[in-house]
Amino acid sequence: MSTGRFAVPYRKLGMLMQIFDLATSDQAFIAEVEARSHQNIRTCYQCGNCTAGCPYTFAYDYSVSQIMRLIQTGQKDAVLKSRALWLCGSCQSCTTRCPNMIDVAQVMDVCRHMAREAGYATERAVKVFADSFLASVERHGRAYELGLMAAYMTRSGRVFTDVDLAPQVLMRGKLPFKPHPIQGREQVARIFERFRKGGQNA
Amino acid sequence: MLKIAYYPGCSGQGTSLEYDSSTRAVCRALDIELMDIPDWSCCGSTPAHTVNHVLSSALSARNLAQVEGMGMDKVMTPCPSCLTNLRTAAHKMEDQEFRAKSNALLDVPCKNTVNAQSVLQVLAENVDPELIKSKVVKPLTGIRIACYYGCIMNRPPELMRFDHHENPMAMDNLMTAIGAEVVPFPLKVECCGASYGIPRGDIVARLSGKLLDAGRDVGADAFVTACPLCQMNLDLRQGQINHALRENFRIPVFYYTQLLGYALGLDRAELGFEKLCVDPRLALGKIKQPAQAR
Numbered sequence: 156m157s158t159g160r161f162a163v164p165y166r167k168l169g170m171l172m173q174i175f176d177l178a179t180s181d182q183a184f185i186a187e188v189e190a191r192s193h194q195n196i197r198t199c200y201q202c203g204n205c206t207a208g209c210p211y212t213f214a215y216d217y218s219v220s221q222i223m224r225l226i227q228t229g230q231k232d233a234v235l236k237s238r239a240l241w242l243c244g245s246c247q248s249c250t251t252r253c254p255n256m257i258d259v260a261q262v263m264d265v266c267r268h269m270a271r272e273a274g275y276a277t278e279r280a281v282k283v284f285a286d287s288f289l290a291s292v293e294r295h296g297r298a299y300e301l302g303l304m305a306a307y308m309t310r311s312g313r314v315f316t317d318v319d320l321a322p323q324v325l326m327r328g329k330l331p332f333k334p335h336p337i338q339g340r341e342q343v344a345r346i347f348e349r350f351r352k353g354g355q356n357a
Numbered sequence: 358m359l360k361i362a363y364y365p366g367c368s369g370q371g372t373s374l375e376y377d378s379s380t381r382a383v384c385r386a387l388d389i390e391l392m393d394i395p396d397w398s399c400c401g402s403t404p405a406h407t408v409n410h411v412l413s414s415a416l417s418a419r420n421l422a423q424v425e426g427m428g429m430d431k432v433m434t435p436c437p438s439c440l441t442n443l444r445t446a447a448h449k450m451e452d453q454e455f456r457a458k459s460n461a462l463l464d465v466p467c468k469n470t471v472n473a474q475s476v477l478q479v480l481a482e483n484v485d486p487e488l489i490k491s492k493v494v495k496p497l498t499g500i501r502i503a504c505y506y507g508c509i510m511n512r513p514p515e516l517m518r519f520d521h522h523e524n525p526m527a528m529d530n531l532m533t534a535i536g537a538e539v540v541p542f543p544l545k546v547e548c549c550g551a552s553y554g555i556p557r558g559d560i561v562a563r564l565s566g567k568l569l570d571a572g573r574d575v576g577a578d579a580f581v582t583a584c585p586l587c588q589m590n591l592d593l594r595q596g597q598i599n600h601a602l603r604e605n606f607r608i609p610v611f612y613y614t615q616l617l618g619y620a621l622g623l624d625r626a627e628l629g630f631e632k633l634c635v636d637p638r639l640a641l642g643k644i645k646q647p648a649q650a651r
């Protein structure tokens with residue numbers, strides 16, 4: 156990082172490059188990502204292997220190697236507000252293929268946790284879907300798909316985009332109308348309660 | 358007889374009923390006794406680990422603790438997503454400080470003594486392929502199969518510790534053992550679009566469409582999968598994918614356990630072919646009767 160500025164290609168705005176000023180480098184942010192992911196971000200030498208194998212690059216604003224570079228240079232806002240964090244499918248291709256043994260998928264996961272904590276959700280539907288899923292597990296102890304759909308529609312204000320699939324799944328008896336409540340569902344609900352009280356950040 | 362604790366996962370009760378029932382049937386036929394975990398709960402799937410690693414670990418660890426309560430040290434699950442969560446939790450809990458945080462969320466602490474494996478791994482490592490061959494009553498002669506493992510069954514290798522992370526062979530070997538022709542499929546471990554079907558259907562259409570396209574290119578009559586979500590994206594969403602990409606794929610997508618069960622001549626009611634969306638007869642109809650095969 157000898158120069159004062161660096162640039163990344165930034166397709167989505169139709170600009171050739173987006174310029175970041177290294178004077179705004181947030182050292183505490185770099186340290187937090189490293190501590191929470193247990194990864195040494197500095198060892199990334201921008202080979203681009205992770206991006207080459209990432210199936211989601213087409214949908215990202217910054218590619219995964221660009222996210223790595225943004226973290227290295229302490230660009231907290233750009234990272235936490237990126238849509239890429241929310242679209243990462245945790246497919247583990249980057250982690251598997253990084254020549255420096257960086258668990259890149261873990262870094263993406265940790266940045267997503269930090270984005271959530273900071274109140275960002277640049278792909279809102281993805282966040283709402285995850286929240287609805289966990290709410291269903293908290294309530295029933297197991298995932299209950301029909302309840303999850305209802306919750307997702309209410310929270311996202313979206314109409315169920317999969318109505319065309321409903322006859323198929325219903326006909327095949329694949330969507331039970333009632334959840335399968337388990338005896339231990341209070342135990343599961345207590346996991347969530349204690350989590351909210353404790354605020355574990357790992 | 359091999360006895361192993363069994364974690365069916367939530368999808369086994371809903372969208373992948375036929376995976377659960379065909380898994381149970383195949384294991385019974387191959388002398389593996391499944392001991393259901395009493396009162397198991399959801400492992401939290403992908404949403405939990407995207408929110409917080411301690412929460413995710415605790416949701417898995419509750420189930421690992423239940424297995425410990427059964428006096429067992431190994432559990433198997435058909436679902437790669439469950440498997441990843443169970444193995445990740447166990448791996449992270451090797452750190453005592455992390456385990457303490459995870460256990461602080463639980464009623465019954467987890468001692469972290471359980472090894473989780475996929476049903477596929479148990480079949481590949483504990484059942485002699487010759488035994489399977491000897492039990493085949495309806496060989497799958499004449500059908501060409503693409504084996505699709507999904508992105509997390511074998512990755513990252515340090516965590517999953519099974520088969521090869523770029524070119525896994527466990528399902529290929531099973532399909533060959535029952536007489537099918539396995540076609541070389543280049544996208545064995547590519548991601549299908551995961552659980553984005555609902556919030557971002559366009560992503561699943563693109564990624565699963567790429568898989569179907571590659572399958573067609575290599576002349577596959579059918580796919581086999583080992584993952585409820587992969588199966589759902591490729592099969593249930595095949596119509597949506599066709600619509601989005603202006604394609605006309607019609608490729609049946611089986612669970613590998615369904616075809617194993619078919620070849621072993623197991624009760625059709627347990628194999629659940631009628632639960633599939635793309636008509637399975639498009640592939641099963643190509644199986645040559647022994648007389649023709651000769």
Ligand code: SF4
Nearest residue numbers: 199201202203205253
């Ligand atoms: S593969 Fe590893 S070293 Fe290469 S750009 Fe990605 S994170 Fe950096």
Ligand code: SF4
Nearest residue numbers: 209243244246247249
């Ligand atoms: S884990 Fe995420 S960032 Fe890494 S390759 Fe997969 S989708 Fe891309």
Ligand code: SF4
Nearest residue numbers: 366367368400402439
């Ligand atoms: S990951 Fe999926 S199948 Fe596994 S337990 Fe949880 S919801 Fe269920």
Ligand code: SF4
Nearest residue numbers: 507508549551586587
């Ligand atoms: S390929 Fe898709 S469904 Fe299958 S394991 Fe990966 S994300 Fe899950």
